[in-house]
Structures are given as C-alpha cells and as structure tokens.
Amino acid sequence: xxxxxxxxxxxxxxxxxxxxxxxxxxxxxxxxxxxxxxxxxxxxxxxxxxxxxxxxxxxxxxxxxxxxxxxxxxxxxxxxxxxxxxxxxxxxxxxxxxxxxxxxxxxxxxxxxxxxxxxxxxxxxxxxxxxxxxxxxxxxxxxxx
Numbered sequence: 731x732x733x734x735x736x737x738x739x740x741x742x743x744x745x746x747x748x749x750x751x752x753x754x755x756x757x758x759x760x761x762x763x764x765x766x767x768x769x770x771x772x773x774x775x776x777x778x779x780x781x782x783x784x785x786x787x788x789x790x791x792x793x794x795x796x797x798x799x800x801x802x803x804x805x806x807x808x809x810x811x812x813x814x815x816x817x818x819x820x821x822x823x824x825x826x827x828x829x830x831x832x833x834x835x836x837x838x839x840x841x842x843x844x845x846x847x848x849x850x851x852x853x854x855x856x857x858x859x860x861x862x863x864x865x866x867x868x869x870x871x872x873x874x875x
Contacts (some may be wrong), residue, residue, distance in 0.1 A: 732770075737813055739766065739778040739790070746797050747774035751814070765806060766816050772797055779834045780813070783843070787811040791823070791834035791845050803830045805847060 735755040742748045746769035764854045767775050767790075777793040788810040795803045804825040808816040824831060829849030837844045 735764075738741070739780055741776050741778070747776050747795075749775050749778045749792060763814070765786065765789075766814065767792070768817055769797070776803075777833050779836050779845075781836045781838050781843070782813075783838055788813045789814065789843065791836055791847075792823075793832055793834070795830075803832060805831050805834055805845070 735753060736751045736757055736815070738754075738760070739749055740752070742750050748765045749767040749770045750765050751763045752760045753763055767778075769775065773794050774797055775794055777790050779791045780788055782788055790808040790810070792806055792808060793803045794806050802825075805823045806821070807819045807823055809819065810816045810857070824847070826849055831847055831849050834845050834847040837846070
C-alpha cells in the first residue's frame with residue numbers, strides 16, 4: 731500500500747458474493763474493513779485483482795457473475811483514489827459466451843496495463859490477455875490484445 735501496511739481484497743461467502751477488504755499494519759494481525767463492492771440486483775462480484783497506478787490511484791479488475799448460475803461471467807474494472815471507496819465501471823471489459831472468465835491478474839509496465847485471465851468451461855481451460863495502452867485506467871481505453 732502507498733501509506734504503509736497491507737490491504738487484502740477478497741470475495742465474501744454465504745450469499746450473493748461481494749468484494750470486501752481487510753487491513754494489516756504488520757502482516758500478522760488482520761482486521762476486516764467491510765464490503766467494497768456489494769452484490770447488486772441479480773449479479774455478484776468475484777476474483778478481485780488490484781494494482782496502484784502512480785498519479786491515478788487504484789485499479790481493480792473483477793468478475794461479474796449472475797446470481798442464478800455459473801456462466802456468462804464478464805470482466806470489469808473499478809477505480810478508487812484511496813483503496814476503500816470504489817467506483818464500478820459498468821462497461822464490460824471482456825466477455826465470452828463459451829467460457830467462464832475468471833481470476834484476472836494485472837501488471838503495470840511502461841505505461842501499459844496488462845490484464846491476464848483464464849477462461850474455462852467444464853473440462854477445458856484457456857488463457858487470455860487484455861492490454862490497455864493508456865495508464866489512465868479507463869475501460870474505454872482498453873483494447874484487446
């Protein structure tokens with residue numbers, strides 16, 4: 731974290747999944763902070779990956795999944811200046827009707843944000859990549875690669 735300590739983002743359980751966070755100043759004692767991106771009407775959010783982009787703040791890649799069944803998962807972005815209060819960008823970053831998209835990981839390098847993810851369906855796994863050419867982190871600047 732930019733201000734010291736460690737913040738972990740995780741998926742809640744026991745109902746429609748939301749994204750929550752916990753904080754530790756020493757890496758040993760962890761305190762839950764609460765929900766960051768709540769489940770919405772008919773959808774839940776999963777698989778958060780967060781990076782800090784100098785001069786812009788925090789960027790989260792995450793999955794959105796229907797509450798009713800696994801499938802039709804899409805990748806989206808959220809933005810935060812402090813890592814606590816998030817704005818969800820409702821534009822779908824990546825979707826695929828054949829594969830469940832999951833587990834994004836982000837790398838920031840040389841002004842490019844790369845998002846690596848997997849797609850799977852029962853018995854098949856595939857990998858993918860999405861790269862942004864502009865470090866401002868807005869979904870509309872992200873282009874497939």
